[in-house]
Amino acid sequence: MKQQIVISGIGGQGVLFVTRILAVAAIEKGMEVLTSETHGMAMRGGTVISHVKVGPFTSPLIRTGQADIGLFLHAGNLEVHRLFLKPGGMIYMNAAKGGDAEAIDATRIAREHGSLVIANLVLLGFAVRQGRLFCDLATVEAVLKRISPVEQLETNLVGFKLGIA
Amino acid sequence: MINHSEQRILMGNEAIGRGLVEEGCTLAAAYPGTPASEILSSVVAFAKETGAALHTEWSVNEKVACETALANSMAGRRSAVAMKQVGLNVAADPFTRATYLGVKGGFILIAADDPGPHSSQTEQDSRLFAHFAKAPVFDPSSPREAREMVAEAFTLSEKYEIPVMLRPTTRVCHARQNVACRPPQSREQKANFEKNPGRWVATPQFLTELHRLLNGKLDRIAKEPAFNPVLAPGGGARPQTCIVASGVAFAHASELLDTLGPEGRIDLYQVRLAYPLHQPFIEEIRKRYEKILVLEETDAVIEMQLGDGLVCGRGSGDVPRQGELTPDVIEEILRKFLDLPAAPAVSAAKKGIRPSLCAGCGHRAAFYAIRDTFPAGIFPSDIGCYTLGMNFGAVDTCHCMGACIGQGAGFYHAYAAGGTDFPTIVVTIGDSTFFHAGIPGLINAVFQGARFILVILDNATTAMTGHQPTPQLGVRADGSEGRKVFIPDIVRACGVRRLREIDPYDVEAFTAALKEADSFIRSPEGGIAVLIAGHPCIVNRAAREAQVVFAMSITDDCVGCRACIDTFECPAILFDGEENRAGIDQNRCIGCGVCVHVCPAGAIRAEGEKR
Numbered sequence: 168m169k170q171q172i173v174i175s176g177i178g179g180q181g182v183l184f185v186t187r188i189l190a191v192a193a194i195e196k197g198m199e200v201l202t203s204e205t206h207g208m209a210m211r212g213g214t215v216i217s218h219v220k221v222g223p224f225t226s227p228l229i230r231t232g233q234a235d236i237g238l239f240l241h242a243g244n245l246e247v248h249r250l251f252l253k254p255g256g257m258i259y260m261n262a263a264k265g266g267d268a269e270a271i272d273a274t275r276i277a278r279e280h281g282s283l284v285i286a287n288l289v290l291l292g293f294a295v296r297q298g299r300l301f302c303d304l305a306t307v308e309a310v311l312k313r314i315s316p317v318e319q320l321e322t323n324l325v326g327f328k329l330g331i332a
Numbered sequence: 333m334i335n336h337s338e339q340r341i342l343m344g345n346e347a348i349g350r351g352l353v354e355e356g357c358t359l360a361a362a363y364p365g366t367p368a369s370e371i372l373s374s375v376v377a378f379a380k381e382t383g384a385a386l387h388t389e390w391s392v393n394e395k396v397a398c399e400t401a402l403a404n405s406m407a408g409r410r411s412a413v414a415m416k417q418v419g420l421n422v423a424a425d426p427f428t429r430a431t432y433l434g435v436k437g438g439f440i441l442i443a444a445d446d447p448g449p450h451s452s453q454t455e456q457d458s459r460l461f462a463h464f465a466k467a468p469v470f471d472p473s474s475p476r477e478a479r480e481m482v483a484e485a486f487t488l489s490e491k492y493e494i495p496v497m498l499r500p501t502t503r504v505c506h507a508r509q510n511v512a513c514r515p516p517q518s519r520e521q522k523a524n525f526e527k528n529p530g531r532w533v534a535t536p537q538f539l540t541e542l543h544r545l546l547n548g549k550l551d552r553i554a555k556e557p558a559f560n561p562v563l564a565p566g567g568g569a570r571p572q573t574c575i576v577a578s579g580v581a582f583a584h585a586s587e588l589l590d591t592l593g594p595e596g597r598i599d600l601y602q603v604r605l606a607y608p609l610h611q612p613f614i615e616e617i618r619k620r621y622e623k624i625l626v627l628e629e630t631d632a633v634i635e636m637q638l639g640d641g642l643v644c645g646r647g648s649g650d651v652p653r654q655g656e657l658t659p660d661v662i663e664e665i666l667r668k669f670l671d672l673p674a675a676p677a678v679s680a681a682k683k684g685i686r687p688s689l690c691a692g693c694g695h696r697a698a699f700y701a702i703r704d705t706f707p708a709g710i711f712p713s714d715i716g717c718y719t720l721g722m723n724f725g726a727v728d729t730c731h732c733m734g735a736c737i738g739q740g741a742g743f744y745h746a747y748a749a750g751g752t753d754f755p756t757i758v759v760t761i762g763d764s765t766f767f768h769a770g771i772p773g774l775i776n777a778v779f780q781g782a783r784f785i786l787v788i789l790d791n792a793t794t795a796m797t798g799h800q801p802t803p804q805l806g807v808r809a810d811g812s813e814g815r816k817v818f819i820p821d822i823v824r825a826c827g828v829r830r831l832r833e834i835d836p837y838d839v840e841a842f843t844a845a846l847k848e849a850d851s852f853i854r855s856p857e858g859g860i861a862v863l864i865a866g867h868p869c870i871v872n873r874a875a876r877e878a879q880v881v882f883a884m885s886i887t888d889d890c891v892g893c894r895a896c897i898d899t900f901e902c903p904a905i906l907f908d909g910e911e912n913r914a915g916i917d918q919n920r921c922i923g924c925g926v927c928v929h930v931c932p933a934g935a936i937r938a939e940g941e942k943r
């Protein structure tokens with residue numbers, strides 16, 4: 168099994184956390200994994216992207232037109248990072264309306280539950296539920312339980328479950 | 333199938349940190365800088381986890397970090413120092429001499445390069461620096477390999493008593509991969525400094541001999557069979573050609589060749605020790621091939637050592653001479669080299685959102701007051717989050733750590749030459765940067781009679797690189813308590829006679845202080861006026877929760893002038909083009925109330941206290 172995933176957002180939205188969850192989920196499944204992240208200045212509210220490659224890869228970066236799946240936490244990034252997706256690649260997007268992408272209004276859902284910071288997990292739950300990602304709901308939930316900081320765990324699980332619902 | 337009981341997902345920097353702890357490093361020092369910052373914090377974390385005893389520190393700058401680690405090595409103990417590539421410029425002095433004098437306990441200097449660059453002021457190749465300083469340098473292609481090279485580097489360093497460089501790039505530092513974790517090895521490493529003035533003091537008379545010894549070491553290292561580049565054979569499909577690659581460029585190339593199938597079958601060598609390049613390898617491949625493509629970042633180090641004639645690389649124009657070798661760039665190079673049709677062109681993507689100071693950042697308040705008070709001022713600044721002040725015209729220069737103070741003086745001398753009519757120069761520097769390299773500049777500026785306003789943006793942390801503490805905070809890298817060193821004390825000790833500390837959130841008071849400082853620097857007895865703009869970084873949750881929160885709104889008085897957007901750029905103020913008016917994004921607004929001062933129409937309201 169080989170899968171290439173991009174996670175796109177703006178600094179502060181929790182792109183790195185979603186990246187880590189997927190990476191740990193890959194080891195749980197006994198797969199090799201390589202990811203690449205944006206750090207530094209761009210994390211101050213600028214556009215950021217992570218690459219996740221599950222399976223026997225050597226390069227941490229995804230080439231143009233090679234990603235199987237894109238998770239977009241910020242709809243405006245579609246024009247910036249869409250080029251990573253292969254034709255027919257799946258896009259899961261945080262937006263009220265998705266166009267040709269599968270959309271969920273993760274920001275609204277997260278805000279309604281009083282914690283904007285879990286929008287990333289709402290989108291993740293939504294994406295995992297579609298069944299195209301290499302990992303299943305149970306694995307991701309287990310990983311989330313393991314790597315969430317204690318004080319954040321409950322909120323994180325709520326976010327994830329809201330995405331699945 | 334991986335046995336995941338010992339496998340962990342580690343970032344390249346964490347893998348290096350883990351390696352240092354497992355290999356029995358006894359002292360690790362660093363100054364934070366992207367992409368190297370997480371190395372030391374993971375040494376701290378893994379040491380705690382495994383109970384390994386070692387001294388860790390965020391040093392005040394890279395030079396001090398390097399010197400501290402070198403002395404620990406002179407005492408026979410394994411040592412490491414980590415920095416970003418430009419940090420090596422700061423540490424250049426101790427490092428270049430260290431190769432001549434050699435080391436005792438294994439010594440690794442980790443210099444993380446940033447091709448692209450993603451968050452640096454140059455694209456310099458630290459491997460070239462290693463070549464210049466005559467130090468062997470490892471070039472890892474993945475987090476896992478970076479981890480392994482820590483062990484190899486210690487062994488090599490001890491075998492030849494030579495400092496060794498480990499040079500990861502951003503894509504290795506910030507890649508994550510499953511890495512096997514082992515318990516740390518226990519090594520007996522009692523401090524034992526053997527005096528030897530001819531070596532550790534080495535006056536010029538000793539140096540030719542030390543240099544001869546160093547050259548001899550390098551010659552022998554260049555013949556170490558362990559560093560013969562590894563061949564992935566192409567199966568003879570393209571017998572006269574080969575590719576020689578290192579670092580993450582090797583990782584990209586190897587994967588690309590795989591995806592090209594039979595077309596991609598060609599001999600591929602991975603260079604792990606980029607300098608000195610394995611001597612028998614150079615001779616052999618020059619005989620065996622007619623055309624050699626070299627893929628390496630960021631400059632021509634392997635290429636230079638391979639010699640002229642056969643190499644396709646930066647010199648021949650086959651590889652771009654600047655910028656990152658991304659997989660897309662490498663694909664284009666490979667297709668050309670292998671005579672394959674070019675990949676279909678992709679139209680350029682839209683640019684993303686530029687970064688900006690956080691909503692409620694104290695720096696923004698200070699910058700707003702500075703630019704508003706001195707519309708004709710000159711604003712030298714420096715490296716940190718606050719460089720983002722350029723987004724709204726409050727930062728005119730950014731050069732290298734601490735440079736702004738020297739620049740402030742230089743601008744003063746330039747304008748004041750022969751007269752008293754000079755623009756107000758307001759220099760801004762962060763607290764961590766001030767400690768790092770601002771102090772000598774300030775002493776010099778005072779002594780040389782420069783006149784400018786120095787604003788020290790004191791947010792009580794090194795925010796941009798992940799909130800490492802400064803000496804003023806009194807917390808060391810491992811969380812233990814250290815004696816606090818206060819910025820105001822330093823400023824006074826530098827000879828500054830006018831100093832005020834003020835919270836920039838109080839825009840009126842801050843503006844008044846700026847005006848007062850301006851009259852001071854222009855007065856007959858004037859010189860340098862220092863304002864310490866103290867407001868904790870609001871990313872610090874405790875600090876944010878301690879401050880007053882206003883309920884913010886924008887009334888119908890908004891005339892749509894965009895002043896709050898263009899001159900202030902708080903990410904929590906959004907402009908609705910259709911309605912032609914500004915609005916507060918309540919999700920992002922932290923209720924600092926500073927923007928009230930910005931609206932010429934008085935439309936921004938701060939009410940009461942939310943809680």
Ligand code: SF4
Pocket residue numbers: 886889890891892893894895896897913914930931932933934935936
């Ligand atoms: S809120 Fe004030 S500054 Fe902002 S656009 Fe409206 S009138 Fe201009």
Ligand code: SF4
Pocket residue numbers: 691692884902903904905916920921922923924925926927928
């Ligand atoms: S109060 Fe104004 S300046 Fe402060 S965070 Fe909110 S919108 Fe930004």
